[in-house]
Amino acid sequence: MNSDLVQKISYHLLRLITYAIVVSVGYILFDIIRHGLPVINWEFLTDFPRRSGSEGGILPAILGTVYLTIGTIAVALPLGVGCAIYLSEYADQNRFSELIRLAIITLAGVPSIVYGLFGLGLFVIFCQFGTSILAGSLTLACMVLPIIIVASEESLRAVPRGFREASLALGATKWETIRTNVLPYSISGIITGSILAIGRAAGETAPILLTVAAFFLPKLPNSIFDQVMALPYHLYILATQHPEAEKVLPLQYGTALVLLMLVLGMNLGAIILRIHFRKKYKW
Amino acid sequence: MRMDKFMRMLLVSTASISILIVALIFLFLGKEAFPFGFDPGLGKLFDTKWIPVSFQEERFGIYPLVAGSSLVTLLAMLISIPLSVVGAIYIAEVAQPVEREILKPFIEILASIPSVVLGFFGLVVLAPLVKNVFGLSSGLNALTAALLLALMALPTIITISEDALASVPKSFKQASLSLGASDLQTIFRVTVPAALPGIIAAIMLGIGRVIGETMAVLMVSGNSAIISFFPLDSVRTMTATIAAEMGEVPFGSHHYQALFWIGIVLLLVTFVLNILSRLVLKKYGMAQ
């Protein structure tokens, strides 16, 4: 057979398979939007659930997820950025920095349910935080730490070496140089990484299953030692544990769509920011 | 200068926290699991039955759970590897630049869909489909779980394979093309073989992702703790077992400790896969 023809057919085959992947992703989004959108209204977003979630809205779950992600980022951001600064600005290629890199790689690969077990053992039981926003946030923070470190380090390294040299040559100390002439220009990457981390934390179920989430709790938390509902867990409960799972299908779709919009919105925001900053800073 | 020393110390300590967390993960999983080693003894884990709650004899054999995890992982990989490698080749080597810029966000979107949402989709759309196609009484089985997991492994394998393909030196391709090879021949005889270590590493990371995945399998695998290698049987994975049972076990019981042992097995398997694949990527200069 003519080799041009072979190539053409092969390329079409490759394209077909690739587009099949895209179409299936598209179909998932389409299905959830189609069934979820009619359910979402002001009442659904701002009302408390009633009759163990069969009626009413999902406000406590939305707020619970918001609290959890705020707690997560409050812990993970300073630690992650600090670690990234150390790796990009201070660390020589020695055993210690190798060990840190190994640790980050390991953390990135630990299954989320194992984070749940870890959080249960350390924060819930050993530290006696109980199943609470605090325990859940700390667990999620450990989980998203590698995301923030990797993104921040990358953007710190993207700052030209000349900025550092010029500043040092003027007699600035290392920390002054970092604070005034490196960090400000890498803030975009740090923000992008943080948003991705928030998106990940907001969508995770397994870690909070064991450390924070409440099955059905139609009130808002008073302190960080309280349990909360959370969107992903609420969806899981409605879909698998609810006595009338079939009947509450629309509510499941609605919850799924809210969660999806939250997470994809975060990711979309991160992508837009990345493009925006890329245009703004060129050196 | 004093400020400088202080900041240095502060940054060193924050950086050390990642090491500390890894150590604490091993420590606290070990701590909760440890007593099981004395009573009833580690041998109890090597058993063919997982019956943690029973009036006669409680049994904590993890073989059915390992079998369940293996079966869904194997099936998921059989589906995912060809699709994702082809996808990576297409995106890296065939697609036009504009097309690439459209395709890549789709892969990123797939990576960011929460697993509970995919599990939900599997439950309400995929499982009924599998049920009808195969004429089963329930669509909650290893195949349905594997289909979802395949979808979740796609972004990992595609992204890293694509990086590996892109890092193949242009000179290789030019040499091949200058010898009269067609684009297609060059892709499959030069580029892909050169990127193979990276692709293998990508697959290993994908396997790690799949073995550790919890919510989607919990929702659609049917959760019967039986040893089976038939795709249309309901199975129960290690992750799903922890997620489903940890909420109801008495703290400190044998059952509780056994669940932590499962966590340790998971941790070790993913740890080894992760480190191996990073070593491969590093050795061949394909790490991002």
Place this chain on the structure above:
Amino acid sequence: MVNTKKSTQKTTKPIIQAMDVSFFYGTAQALFNISLDIAPQRVTALIGPSGCGKSTFLRCLNRMNDIIPKTRLTGKVLISDRDIYGEKENIVDLRKQVGMVFQKSNPFPKSIFDNVAYGPRIHKLNDKKKLAEVVEKSLRRAALWDEVKDRLSNNAMGLSGGQQQRLCIARALAVDPKILLMDEPASALDPKSTTHIEDLIGELRADYTIVIVTHNMQQAARVSDETAFFYEGHLVEFSPTKEIFTKPKQKQTEDYITGRFG
């Protein structure tokens, strides 16, 4: 800080003394036993083929090589009689005294004013009026003031290449150094901007000690009083510029200057 007793004895006393300096990148030796005295208020050119160690030597003089991991220096470098690699040396004070201009102009992506004010601010000058004075003075000294005085708040990245390099010189001058190190400051510029920079070096000579690395021999001949020729990490010859270009003592120097290699 500066040992004034000694330095006032004779005006020809060197301000920079390199004594038996060797430098290593890991195990690779880049400089071999360099000894060199540089007199104050003179322009000294360091020339030689690429990779000869001239830039490495320059960066030893303000310890800029410190930021490269796994490097090591043996021997001594005295600046105003202070051992800058000595245990008591404060690297910040050193770099205040020894300014540096880099090969590729590297203004910060800040305003023109903030670029020049960066050094003084780091060194705790926060008085607005004084800061403005320092900025104006430095920009005037760098022959840039007239071109930018109306747009000090504009981003420095918008300046032309030659202007950017003069801005970097102004930025270095703003911390009031005694010595100015220049690492091929005109190599990335067009001929007109190069002339500008060379004229500027001629003017700055009256107040500063300048050490300039250049691969352009005409430039070395035009701007410098003394010239040091480096080859493969060794200092081959160090003489007044006139001599080195008219009757070099070493064969290698002659070969290089007449363009037989490099």
